[in-house]
Amino acid sequence: MHIVDGALTLPVIAVGSAITVAGIGLGLRQMPPEKIPAAGVLSATFFCASLVHMSIGPSSVHLIVNGLCGIVLGWAAFPALFVALLLQAIFFGFGGLTVIGVNTANIAVPAVIVYYLCRRGVVRSSPQVAAIWGAVGGALAIALTTGCVALALSFSGDEFIPAAKLVFFAHIPVMAIEAVLTAAAVYLIRRVKPELLDAFSAASPDLQPVLAAAPEASLRSTQS
Amino acid sequence: MNTTVMTRTVAATLVALAISFGASTQALAHKVVAGAYASGDHIEGEIGFSDGSVAKNQPVDVLAEDGSKIGETKTGEDGTFTFKPTKPIVHIFHADMGGGHIANIRIEVADLPVDLAAAGAAGGGAAVGGGAAPAAAADATTAAASAATAVALSDAQKTLLLQAVSNEIKPLRKEIIALKEKDDLQSILGGIGYIAGLFGLWFYVSARRSQSKQTATMAQPSVSAQRTPKTA
Numbered sequence: 413m414h415i416v417d418g419a420l421t422l423p424v425i426a427v428g429s430a431i432t433v434a435g436i437g438l439g440l441r442q443m444p445p446e447k448i449p450a451a452g453v454l455s456a457t458f459f460c461a462s463l464v465h466m467s468i469g470p471s472s473v474h475l476i477v478n479g480l481c482g483i484v485l486g487w488a489a490f491p492a493l494f495v496a497l498l499l500q501a502i503f504f505g506f507g508g509l510t511v512i513g514v515n516t517a518n519i520a521v522p523a524v525i526v527y528y529l530c531r532r533g534v535v536r537s538s539p540q541v542a543a544i545w546g547a548v549g550g551a552l553a554i555a556l557t558t559g560c561v562a563l564a565l566s567f568s569g570d571e572f573i574p575a576a577k578l579v580f581f582a583h584i585p586v587m588a589i590e591a592v593l594t595a596a597a598v599y600l601i602r603r604v605k606p607e608l609l610d611a612f613s614a615a616s617p618d619l620q621p622v623l624a625a626a627p628e629a630s631l632r633s634t635q636s
Numbered sequence: 637m638n639t640t641v642m643t644r645t646v647a648a649t650l651v652a653l654a655i656s657f658g659a660s661t662q663a664l665a666h667k668v669v670a671g672a673y674a675s676g677d678h679i680e681g682e683i684g685f686s687d688g689s690v691a692k693n694q695p696v697d698v699l700a701e702d703g704s705k706i707g708e709t710k711t712g713e714d715g716t717f718t719f720k721p722t723k724p725i726v727h728i729f730h731a732d733m734g735g736g737h738i739a740n741i742r743i744e745v746a747d748l749p750v751d752l753a754a755a756g757a758a759g760g761g762a763a764v765g766g767g768a769a770p771a772a773a774a775d776a777t778t779a780a781a782s783a784a785t786a787v788a789l790s791d792a793q794k795t796l797l798l799q800a801v802s803n804e805i806k807p808l809r810k811e812i813i814a815l816k817e818k819d820d821l822q823s824i825l826g827g828i829g830y831i832a833g834l835f836g837l838w839f840y841v842s843a844r845r846s847q848s849k850q851t852a853t854m855a856q857p858s859v860s861a862q863r864t865p866k867t868a
Binding site: 416418419443445448449451452455456459460463495496499500503504 | 668737738740823824826827828830831832834835836838839842843846
């Protein structure tokens with residue numbers, strides 16, 4: 413899942429880096445201060461989860477948990493995942509510093525997509541249904557990530573279809589595991605600490621107009 | 637109802653695992669581990685992945701420093717390849733395993749098999765020695781001397797000696813590579829520490845910013861004008 417230095421052409425690196433810079437900018441701006449510790453925890457989760465390798469048949473893959481990141485953090489998944497990827501590149505040589513933009517985009521773009529697709533279901537429905545939405549989000553994020561990786565590689569010379577197939581099939585077990593994991597996490601959050609999701613929805617951009625209508629809410633939004 | 641959902645998810649996981657056993661054909665570990673070293677009169681190398689699997693039957697291009705192709709070779713079933721260098725120049729072994737996995741191994745002139753390395757050093761010494769630099773001349777002499785010692789042994793003895801040394805070193809080499817690839821607990825904890833620190837810093841900065849905004853809005857306009865340079 414981590415593409416290494418020298419595997420990509422310059423335009424791909426430029427586009428990936430541009431997306432990442434834009435994403436980090438948006439994430440930092442939209443982030444209410446009370447969400448920052450959660451971003452740190454999820455960043456650390458990703459950092460560790462990527463070190464858990466599963467040897468399946470001849471291949472070896474690792475967890476990513478970008479679905480959960482996306483559901484909880486939204487655009488802030490960009491800075492959270494970027495920091496973790498940066499440290500992995502420095503400490504363990506996973507990926508590389510020149511391709512870090514592409515790697516971040518490959519993982520964070522699916523997280524943001526999952527945020528927009530599954531969030532409503534996770535926040536609004538009953539905990540059981542929310543868990544199913546979480547499972548969908550967890551699996552979808554991995555599937556989209558494999559697509560992004562294959563896309564990045566295909567623009568750098570590999571054939572898209574075989575590359576995509578290869579990465580996709582190798583990650584089917586990861587999708588299944590992450591579906592279960594994300595479902596469990598979402599279920600737990602909804603049962604134990606639902607405000608983790610609610611607090612964030614209050615600051616999400618689609619609800620800003622509602623908040624601006626109330627005077628004390630508008631004060632809060634200028635603070636954040 | 638919830639238990640049936642869980643049972644189904646677990647069943648789906650197992651099915652997916654079963655499918656994936658047959659589906660994936662190539663190692664997708666994210667790190668390529670490769671190394672090469674002189675062994676006798678040729679260069680021996682190994683290409684694999686950080687999870688311990690090897691790159692089987694992988695074509696390897698041998699390039700010069702400027703990127704021109706010198707030759708090519710192929711890894712065997714155990715992921716090792718051999719190449720017999722003929723020129724005392726820098727050799728770069730390049731293998732593209734697809735899926736974003738690329739191995740580049742650089743062999744300096746000094747690391748080439750003894751005869752070639754000596755030739756390279758002597759050649760380099762002679763080239764620089766045109767200006768009669770004492771250091772370069774000394775280099776050339778040492779190299780020539782070592783080459784002479786090497787020649788003093790019979791070829792059969794030399795081969796045996798090199799083989800014995802390379803066999804002795806092999807397990808050490810493997811151990812060092814394995815050691816380099818180990819993700820030790822300290823680095824992991826260090827990484828988590830960095831993350832906590834960075835996000836703490838971010839939290840601090842954003843808290844300060846919101847606090848200074850708050851004081852700016854609450855203070856009198858004249859006071860806030862005085863304070864602006866300090867807080868900005």
